[in-house]
Amino acid sequence: MADIxxxxxxxxxxxxxxxxxxxxxxxxxxxxxxxATHGIFQNVLKMDGEKIVSGEQTIGYxxxxxxxxxxxxxxxxxxxxxxxxxxxxxxINNLGWNMTxxxxxxxxxxxRAQYIRVIMMxxxxxxxxLICNSILGVDTGAFTGFLYVMQKREEVYExxxxxxxxxxxxxxGRLGGMERDLSTTAIRKIHEFIKSFPPVLKELEKLxxxxxxxxxxxxxxxPISVERALSYGFTGPNLRAAGLDYDVRVxxxxxxxxxxxxxxxxxxxxxxxxRYMVRNEEMWQSLKIVEQAINNLPExxxxxxxxxxxxxxxxxxxxxxxxxxxHFKIVMGEIDAPAGEVYHAVEGGNGELGFYLISDGxxxxxxxxxxxxxxxxxxxxxxxxxxxxxxxxxxxxxxxNVIAGELDA
Amino acid sequence: xxxxxxxxxxxLEKFGDQVFDFEEPYGLLTLSTTRxxxxxxxxxxxxxxxxxxxxxxxxxxxxxxxxxDKEFVVVYHMHSFVHNFRIRIKVxxxxxxxxxxxxxxxxxxxxxxxRETYDYFGILFDGHxxxxxxxxxxxxxxxxxxKEFPLEDxxxxxxxxxxxxx
Numbered sequence: 001m002a003d004i005x006x007x008x009x010x011x012x013x014x015x016x017x018x019x020x021x022x023x024x025x026x027x028x029x030x031x032x033x034x035x036a037t038h039g040i041f042q043n044v045l046k047m048d049g050e051k052i053v054s055g056e057q058t059i060g061y062x063x064x065x066x067x068x069x070x071x072x073x074x075x076x077x078x079x080x081x082x083x084x085x086x087x088x089x090x091x092i093n094n095l096g097w098n099m100t101x102x103x104x105x106x107x108x109x110x111x112r113a114q115y116i117r118v119i120m121m122x123x124x125x126x127x128x129x130l131i132c133n134s135i136l137g138v139d140t141g142a143f144t145g146f147l148y149v150m151q152k153r154e155e156v157y158e159x160x161x162x163x164x165x166x167x168x169x170x171x172x173g174r175l176g177g178m179e180r181d182l183s184t185t186a187i188r189k190i191h192e193f194i195k196s197f198p199p200v201l202k203e204l205e206k207l208x209x210x211x212x213x214x215x216x217x218x219x220x221x222x223p224i225s226v227e228r229a230l231s232y233g234f235t236g237p238n239l240r241a242a243g244l245d246y247d248v249r250v251x252x253x254x255x256x257x258x259x260x261x262x263x264x265x266x267x268x269x270x271x272x273x274x275r276y277m278v279r280n281e282e283m284w285q286s287l288k289i290v291e292q293a294i295n296n297l298p299e300x301x302x303x304x305x306x307x308x309x310x311x312x313x314x315x316x317x318x319x320x321x322x323x324x325x326x327h328f329k330i331v332m333g334e335i336d337a338p339a340g341e342v343y344h345a346v347e348g349g350n351g352e353l354g355f356y357l358i359s360d361g362x363x364x365x366x367x368x369x370x371x372x373x374x375x376x377x378x379x380x381x382x383x384x385x386x387x388x389x390x391x392x393x394x395x396x397x398x399x400x401n402v403i404a405g406e407l408d409a
Numbered sequence: 410x411x412x413x414x415x416x417x418x419x420x421l422e423k424f425g426d427q428v429f430d431f432e433e434p435y436g437l438l439t440l441s442t443t444r445x446x447x448x449x450x451x452x453x454x455x456x457x458x459x460x461x462x463x464x465x466x467x468x469x470x471x472x473x474x475x476x477x478d479k480e481f482v483v484v485y486h487m488h489s490f491v492h493n494f495r496i497r498i499k500v501x502x503x504x505x506x507x508x509x510x511x512x513x514x515x516x517x518x519x520x521x522x523x524r525e526t527y528d529y530f531g532i533l534f535d536g537h538x539x540x541x542x543x544x545x546x547x548x549x550x551x552x553x554x555x556k557e558f559p560l561e562d563x564x565x566x567x568x569x570x571x572x573x574x575x
Contacts, residue, residue, distance in 0.1 A: 060544035072560040233518030
């Protein structure tokens, strides 16, 4: 065997000076098109190993200048802009906007239309929360639950189709009422949904609520105290998870919410698990409201007697001169609204959705500002995920339910 | 239930002629103040023992190009959960001197709302920790929500429809 010359290992002799270790933070770009952000917005995170040291958000990727566009549009044409804000619960945006304009015009909507609106808004809230909670499951590794409950969202979308003809961007409701009465099919489908939804929701609960893995991943993840939440302008389920029972439906009832019996769930710690649980319970409460509303649906007209604002039925337009004139004027946007200044808020899927409308007496708003809950509470995100790991930060974002459309408007 | 009258009187007593133009459009107490007094007023309402107007609901701007020396208005919406009481406070600013103190020291949530208002109107919030554009690109050299940038008027009649495929 030949001698093998052993090369000296590159070991520094004890006398050589070691280079000094430099600690550096890693910059991680989370987004803008990362699947875990569930929308287009970017987070530039500074990481120390796996811990997040600080973060900064960049938003505005789908900014569409709705507030500017609205300044040239007739009031009824703005409903389609509101669809595209929180697209997980468009009917709430649409009907909230219609109620704002009705407040400006002083139009009183009949009881039946108000109840139909409540049904649609609560169904929308169920779909909104259902998506948020099941996606939270996906982010913790439970994919099946998400696909399973999608089927129920589909059923709600079928109800939307019956009521307004569209599924996602609904453009639901008209100034002064609804565009059509609830059809027998719609009523049947709502009853079917009330019957078939609870078992599905129970199964989702069974999958997640007391699941050891899910609890370990979510409890004490991304907590926020109620003081900080108020300072940051949190509303909706995220504020209620922190422990304050503020709900616009109860505090400033609109569209006959005072007629219904429901409770507001609150959490304690404001962490991801509490946000999940609050949304989960709210779905039960929403279902309760839908049930009460459909069973006590009042008889009567489904639109207000306000011919200058409410688009007349087509049958009238063809036969009646006056209806034809109003039809033309409304469609061309020739109807002037009174001058005034209105702030109207509804409880959106994510919190207080406010419409600040200034009219100078023209056909379009002089200024319209949307108070978008996602936009306001998302700024707390770096504070909430500071010191946590990346995987926890994903869950925090998911449970906040930031909707990119609402964030950017 | 807190009445508009009660709060208006308390504000008049505390701030005298620095608060003016009291209105109640659709039942919501609206008043104006000067930019020197806006932060003291917000602080007074927030820290008041009984009113507890602790929540900044909304902050935005409006542009009135025809109002000489009052071209811009910053609007604050506040809410007291204890009394279910809302109040709207306005501050008028001149275009030449478009500065207003920031409310980020009082409400953490004012940060992005002020950035959005700056982005839209170019209103400068003095003391803001990070006053950059938020929704539009940073290279943008104008403020799009100002009225001097109108969108096309949907009612104009001087266009030939055939050229536009209509």
